[in-house]
Amino acid sequence: MPKAVLAPPKKRAPRSQARGLRTREAILERAVDIASVHGLEGLTVGSLAQQLNMSKSGLFAHFGSKEDLQLATVEKARQIFIEHVTLPAIHAPKGMPRLWGLVEHWLGLKEKHIFRGGCFFSAASFEFDSRRGVVRDRIAAIMHEWIGAIARAIYEAQKAGHIDPKVDPTRTAFEIHAIAMGGHWAHQLLDDRQAYSRARTTILEKLRSIATPACPHLP
Amino acid sequence: MPKAVLAPPKKRAPRSQARGLRTREAILERAVDIASVHGLEGLTVGSLAQQLNMSKSGLFAHFGSKEDLQLATVEKARQIFIEHVTLPAIHAPKGMPRLWGLVEHWLGLKEKHIFRGGCFFSAASFEFDSRRGVVRDRIAAIMHEWIGAIARAIYEAQKAGHIDPKVDPTRTAFEIHAIAMGGHWAHQLLDDRQAYSRARTTILEKLRSIATPACPHLP
């Protein structure tokens, strides 16, 4: 009797792969969880299989190589990130509210410990920043995408008349990113309870200093 | 004084341990180099021995456990950090010049790639930030020490009348740290050539905004 990871499929599954896909998703959720704590290299096939009550080979068959597993894990983490940060922020109107939404949901993601290790991509960034290969390239691309999203929100806030048009969106995006990451660092490594509120305050001050009079009020 | 039941141990003069110490230093220099790229977990006894043309066992005897090797590597990295950042900064007079010296030498350490992987402690911070044990504790203590050094420099700049006494040294220290680390992140992961100059400019602007008229001019 095989130990099913998941409940048996519903009656009318359209065609195949349903079970496999669900198992794969369950694997990847665990993989993100482990990798956020022990890193993408510390994520091993053996420990992953053990935590899911699966055999190494049965699990491994879903991916074909460790590198593929790492890539799929990164992709899953990106999906979680988008789901918790990018998408909710879109509900706010363009301009400063949406920009602040990005920041707020991002800090919220870290505070609520959606990733057990705190922040998947900060950890992955520093783990792979001086290596080569497709995993590093993918992480870098996703981080480019993220910085770009912040910069675009700033640019649109300028177009909406909420932010001084003279400021450089890219540079401001980097500053915001750095402060948030620094807050995470202080919270996670130094157990600094005020870390996130300090980061929030610092970013708010920064935004207020570049906001125009026409800008909707910030929190 | 009662006579010992057993023959007293023949006390020989302690031998000099010059050779062993030199080997140990050579090992640790390599270990820092490897760990700055592959992390403290990616640092393995086998690869380290191979790069030094030593046997695994001969190398291992210097430490006794992998954890001890990691701790010694962290200590060596701290020594290099102090040598390149903290000590040179002391040559500048107290106040803003010394504070700026800390920042400048720190950014210089990263730019000159003293650590092959860019920044040993940033990488180590994020590698161990959600683990437990003595290695994590030591890294956290060193980072506390470092943040404290920046905060103290700010405080002394206030006492010297160079910085507005109303600013919070600790908070400003965290901001400076975050910006510098963010610059490193952008340079190392995103291959952003302007990353360090942008970080330098941002920190300079921050310092200028809190400087008093009595402050010696910044670069």
Add this chain to the structure above:
DNA sequence: CATAAACACGAACGTTCGTGCTATCTATTT
């Protein structure tokens, strides 16, 4: 110069790593 301490080595330990092959099981389609 003798010798004990410090140092380094080779071989091997048990474990875990990533990765194959093959057989069996399960669920859907005929």
Add this chain to the structure above:
DNA sequence: AAATAGATAGCACGAACGTTCGTGTTTATG
């Protein structure tokens, strides 16, 4: 009910992991 494709398990592999042990080789000093 048989056929079929997909999913999982069992088993084995070579390599590398951290670690131990016994044995030689340096080397400083009594």
